[in-house]
Amino acid sequence: MMLKNPDYIFTGKYLLPTNTQHSVIKDGGIAVQGDTIAAVDTAASLMDAFPRVEIIHEEHGLIMPGLINGHTHGAMSCFRGLADDLPLMTWLEKHIFPIEAQLTPEMVYQSTLLSIAEMIRSGTTSFCDMYLFSKEVARAAENCGIRGWIGEVLYDFPSPCYGEPDNGIAYLADLFGEYRNNPLITVTTDPHSVYTCSPDLLTRLGSVATDYHSLYVIHLSENQAEVTTCMERYGVTPVEHLETLGLLGSATLACHCVKVSARDIDILKKHEVKVVHCVESNMKLASGIAPVVDMLECGITVCLGTDGGASNNDVDMFSEMNSAAKLHKIARMDPTVMNAEDTLKAATINGARALGVEKRIGSLEVGKKADFIVLDLDQPHLTPLYNIPSHLTYVARGADVIHSFVNGRQLMKNRDLLTIDLEKVIAEMNGMAEKILGLPK
Template identity: 40%
Template sequence: MILSEFDLILSGGQILTLNEQMAVIAEGAVCVDQGKIIFVGATSEVPPGWSFRKRVNLAGKIVMPTFFNSHNHAAMSIFRGLGNDLSLNDWLNHFIWPAERRNISPDTVYLGTMISAMEMIRSGSSIFADMYFFEEDVARACEEIGMRVILGEGILDFPTPNKPSPAEVMNHTRILFDQFRNHPLVSVAVAAHSPYTCSPDIIRLAAELSEELDIPANIHLAESHTEIRTMRERYGKTPTRYLYDLGFLSPRAIAHHGIYLDSEDMDLIMETHTSIATIPNSNMKLGSGICPVSELQKRGINVCLGTDGPASNNNQSMVRDLQQLARIQKVAHNNPTILTATEVIRMATINGAKAYRMNEVLGSVETGKQADLMIINPDQPHWYPRYDTFTTIAYSMQSEDVETVIVNGRIIMENRRFTQIDEEKFLRLIRKLKLKH
């Protein structure tokens, strides 16, 4: 007898829960209703009175939480390949910032975000934290494709493509916060660009806004030798100490990159419960350096993972970034045990949710959480033989193995086809895009 009808059941496959115990269910099921997970366990234990509007047979497949991309400039897909093989400062000053002044508009941000969103979803991401301009158009793209986003309208000392002053950017952040306060997919953060592009007054005001609205605060930190030298020349202190003294570092803060951190810097980050988002692929491409992940972990600092924008990575695959993170840390320390497969997978999932204080609803496959799930098809040569699923993900998996993505209980990609948008429409638009040089 049918007692209850629910939205969706995924059954008969391996479930990687990524809960605190890292439980793996060999022949498992995940049941979903109204966007939330209502059951996780053995398929044989699903209540016999439950029926489902949609059933997905997982035989031979894997379900795990989707990736949480902790740092991005998604619309910069329109600049992919512009100004390669340069240092960060040369790349920004001579290519990116001039190109942004000439080309960034609501329409280019919308298109660039949609292109990146397709790439992220295809590689298993359901959410990203953005820092860019015209963020309402970032939201528009994400709403259409069905992806989550944390909006961050970029704050700098100088005019941006969207606003003429930092004060107006912060006011716009308030407007975005009010607009998306109860949105199922969209939330808002304060996004101060960096210590070297934000004056002390701007940093203080950004920190105060984050505290007042109780929302995350993003910033690039200790990303290059030039940044360290500039901050010492201007203020006689490291960028981390600068932010600490101005009250920016806090449990709400996420510092991106965190490459050049001395022992005192790391102690300040630990003291304030600030999270660090490591960005390995972008840092390698720009020759910026390597984040001291193991030293941060030893202090109990939460480390999460992001791709950065597609103009400096140059792709949006969290699969590639988590694999590069595992490898580069081993090389940096000449120690293959320094970072394990399960640790990097947690950095790509639950640790991102923790950084943005969303771990009660995202980041693992557990009853009561939002149903953000990916189905992986491991029936590929590079998966065999599979002695351990976590190590296979960390060292062998490819983005193309992600078959289906579910966000907020809705299937937004099924068998690698998008269900909410016309992919070809946006590919036609990006093919025709002509940048102003």
């Protein structure tokens, strides 16, 4: 049913409501009422239906769903380029963990603002973040107007945020209470991994996730070292370990899944686990190539994530799509796998499915939330245009995004951020970088 009296209509040269070329509407647009899409149609039909409603038109604009970043650590932008070209465990244990121990809430808040600015300017409208001082991450996301799934990472050793793990459970309970029924922020339960969390902590957090009806977000089978460690400790793979503990289900969001066996994939499918593929981080850390095509062929929901700004080293989802599509073709030696539409699907509606909100976001449909972005097609690298999903996967860049809307609210207009003082954030981060370089290692 079409809603009445929209607040505005946004029209462009093309409207891409889903991930498929056949869904394209030439000279199309959407009508927005409050935070909701009221109508999707041609510009002419919308203007006929709502003759007195404000029209915002972008002559060369492509209107499409906002991208969904399924896994990141926003505040790690403060470590961008600090410890590159290292294996995962060396990177974590010798560089990242020691510096993270000296983080402060304000450092996390400012660093998250920087990542959110980068995400908005490259087309992301929703992100799923697991990190430290997550109240500051949530505060930054809410202040910026972006949609976020936010969790405090827990592990067996003390955290610079809450201290001992028991305090972390209490911190998480506060977070759930503070953001209950928030229109933009959803709190998640986030054990770091099977190699940093005991079976007892993993199980306790599983109970927390059940009690609060939250997602259970975890790094899983990210590299061979993790699998080897789990086999040595428990005699099973990380996936089998979580199954034994009863922690796999439709609300489990497994990040990475690089080193998974055929049996692991069957287990993930059996329990309807959702997987986040972080291709560029996995390449940079030489973790391996996740068998994403096998997982998709098995029917597992796979979405895309950038991971953090220190292991990628950006949070540009257009770049992530480009890498994902190309890497799996060479991995399979088959140019037909991870085609443009499937890759775009992973960055949009599959991201929504992974977060359990496919009825609210991920495509531009009547009744869904008005989360959309607009690209400028009037550029050399986007000309000529035959197939829009192809261009979005293989050609488009984050810098092509000129407008961004979340929940019906405009967050970026003509590349200018409307909810973030970018000049101030960059100045803060430059000052912070000097302090980080001076921290004892």
